[in-house]
Amino acid sequence: MKYIVSTVLLFISICTFANQPLLQNSYLRNGQSLNGRWHYIVDVYETGYYNYRMEPHDGTENPGSSAYFLNKKPQNKTDRVEYDFDAAPTMVVPGDWNSQEEKLFYYEGTVWYKKSFNVENYDASKRYYLHFGAVNYKADVYLNGKKLGVHVGGFTPFNFEMTHLLKEKDNFLIVKVDNKRAADEVPTLSTDWWNYGGITRDVTIYELDDTFIEDYKIQLTKNNNKEVSGYIQLNGENKGNQNVNLSIPELKINKAFITDDEGYVGFEFPVKRLSYWSDTNPKLYEVNISISKDKISDKIGFRTIETKGKEILLNGEKIFLKGISIHEENVMRGGRAWSIEDAKVLLGWAKELGCNYVRLAHYPHNENMIRLADEMGILVWEEIPVYWTIQWTNTETYNKAETQLTELIQRDKNRACSIIWSMANETPTSKERLTFLTNLASAARKLDDTRLISAALEDHGKDEDKNIMIVEDEFAEVVDVLSFNQYYGWYGGKIDNIKNIRWEIDIDKPVIISEFGAGALQGYHADNMTRWSEEFQELLYEETLPTLAKIPGISGITPWTLVDFRSPRRTLIPYQNGWNRKGLISETGNKKKAFYTLQKFYQNIE
Ligand code: GCB
Known part of the structure; x- marks a missing residue:
């Protein structure tokens, strides 16, 4: 009997928690913000979620007193409740936990958040939606002790209708956020960026009519x-x-x-x-x-965006995409970027460089970036975190990738600035990966046939002549724009040989160089053959830019990258110290020499 009850409960929960349709343009609707200070409890062993037999509290009929989502309070002095949100510390939402609390800098796991609120101008005849800009990575959401839903995926918006659980006063919203990495997730275990955890974008209540x-x-x-x-x-x-x-x-x-x-x-x-x-x-x-x-x-x-042979046409006219790659970080404040002010800093720097285009790597960035790019006239490449080694044969993993892609397109399909949907970054070629990415590309085309499809692929030297670079990837047949990352002079090849290399590209499609770059510690000066010096990075740009300009069909570049960004992979002291140093700007906001090399290159392009 117990088994039947829990199976039925599980079934009901799966049906109830299927993702609900995303409210279009919530960005410009009036809502009640739940941003601000939320109480939080760090739950390394997930005590608030599982009982001591490792069964989820929310899967049982009578969750035990340690189910955190119940927000229990002792009723008398003999009562035992082993958690108390109101006595717990607070942190700011939106915001990642890593940069708000020193102890959580490296933390990957579960943190519970709680916010109490009254509904402004509550009207019982209306419907109410709760909207999250993004939560990294998994969010279990509970209102007034009942589950509202689950969302998986760290960079896309989601909402739940909460009319049935909402009251005018004294509501408590509890969110279990889990940012543990796992092999079958999207992204997977290894990335070259920081796994910032938390409720990283706005939380808003929307009042709607029936x-x-x-x-x-x-x-x-x-x-x-x-x-x-x-x-x-x-x-x-x-x-x-x-x-x-x-x-x-x-x-x-x-x-x-x-x-x-x-x-x-x-x-x-x-x-x-x-x-x-x-x-x-x-x-x-x-x-x-x-x-x-x-x-x-x-x-x-x-606007229209299309390709014709080796050209990208914006409103029927050939365009060269003067770009830069960007991670979603505000390094000067510390942590994930999310606000309009953060967007102004990042896109302001891109404009100063002379860009008309940005690659928002390697996951969907917050909506402020897209809305501001729309206003500033900056074209955008948007991407999902299908990065390096995804589990290509795992259907669940595929579904997670497609869900993120769908949520991204759903959010940004009315934005003129957004011109390219990127399916992946530097993924190793195989039959299974080709099927995975081809399926993603058809899903994207079905949802939106007005934009271009691409992915950041890789090049390598030809066996017979290492000065000739090629891209051998069947996915190139599927995309509209052939894009690839190339690191000649940094990961392979000598910096003083860059001028001798050339690319053999036998496909009639426009080409975008989605990455190139070199690491440099801002303020470290040496001769230009010395790694980590600003001069080395500057030389790499000086040599690479004219070489890339000769690629037949070259239609854009997004060097790697605008600003130094945090990455646990980058441990070298004193140069990296936890930062990927390929930025043109340091984490203190100072420009390196190569910033001006690229700026000059863009100024001279017609
Ligand atoms: C790449 C990746 C990017 C890395 C970069 C690097 O190709 O796409 O995410 O950060 O190289 O710095 O190695």
């Missing part, structure tokens, strides 16, 4: 710069047969639609006199959608 605008896509039709197409999806009991209005006032567009039984309406309509979004004209239009009980406004840019 029927509301759940999702929409409004973009130029693929390869047609005179037509807008897309869909609107409503959610709620009365989603069918609803009047929906779509307007773009500046273009004098006013459309009225009626949803089908599923609350869906698809459309396409002509547009005239569009001012196309581009790096030099980041024009965003106000787009309004309304139904009787909901309205939402977005800012959307319209």
Whole structure:
């Protein structure tokens, strides 16, 4: 009997906790922020989650008193409760725990968070959603002692409806965050970046009516710069047969639609006199959608992006992508970047370099980056953390990768700046990996046929002549843009031989060099053949940039990388000291010599 009950409970929980559709453009909806100080308990042995037989408390009918999500308090002096959130310390959300508490700098495991709150202007007739910008890596979310859901994946948004569990006053929200790395996860065990744990992006409550605008896509039709197409999806009991209005006032567009039984309406309509979004004209239009009980406004840019032979065309015109790779870190404050201020610092530096393009490596960055790039006219490569050695034959692992890709596309599909979905970075070629990545690419194309698909592949020297570099990878046939990382002069090959190398590329596609670079400790000066000196890095840029410029079809570069970033792999003292030093800017915000080499190169490009 006990077995049947727990199986049924497990089944119910799997059904209930399936990911709920993501609220489109929550970014511009008014919500109640839950950012601020949250109490936390570090739970190395997961005592608050498993009982002493290692059964999850939330999988049993009567969770024991050590189930942390119950937020128990002793009822009298004889009562035993062995945890107390209110007596526990606090930390700031959003924020990673590693840079807020010295003891947690290297910590990987479970931390429980608790926030008490009242709902502002609570209305029992409304529906309420709880939205997380991201939690790294796994989040078990409980409201008022009941489970709301689980989310896996450290860099994408998710939300749960919480209407059924919410009260006007004295709610307690408890989140178990677990950032343990595991071989079958995405990313997997080994990466070259810091595994910052915690509730790393905003937490917000949204009040919605019984029927509301759940999702929409409004973009130029693929390869047609005179037509807008897309869909609107409503959610709620009365989603069918609803009047929906779509307007773009500046273009004098006013459309009225009626949803089908599923609350869906698809459309396409002509547009005239569009001012196309581009790096030099980041024009965003106000787009309004309304139904009787909901309205939402977005800012959307319209542009086409396509490839023709070896060229990338933005609005039909050839473009060279002057880029830089970026990790999501605010090194000067310390820790994961998340805010609009952080985005201004990072994209401000990219602009100063002369960039019109950034590679947001190696996972989806926060939405502030994308929204700001949209406003600043910076084109964006977005990526999921399918990095190095993923478990290619594990279906669960594939599903996790596809979920992250879906959540990313779902969030950013209306952003003009976003032009490339990258499936992976430096993954070792094999039949199984080809199937995995090809499936991901078709999933991306199904969700969004208006952007380009790529992945950061690798090159290597030809057997007969090591000065000739080639890319041997069947996935190159699948992508729209051939991109690869190349480290000649740093990981292999001599820096003074860079000028003699050339690439043999026999595929008729545009080429992006997704990485190249060298480590340098800012302030360390020596002759230019000395590793870790600013001069060595400068020379590598001086030699590499003109050599890359000769690649047939070269359409962009994103050197590695904008700023030094934390990585546990980088232990060399005194040069690395826990930092990957390939940044053009140090962790103190100081520019290295190579920053100016790249800046000059971009200034001279026409
Ligand atoms: C790479 C990786 C990047 C590393 C970089 C390096 O190819 O894609 O994540 O940080 O090399 O510095 O070795």
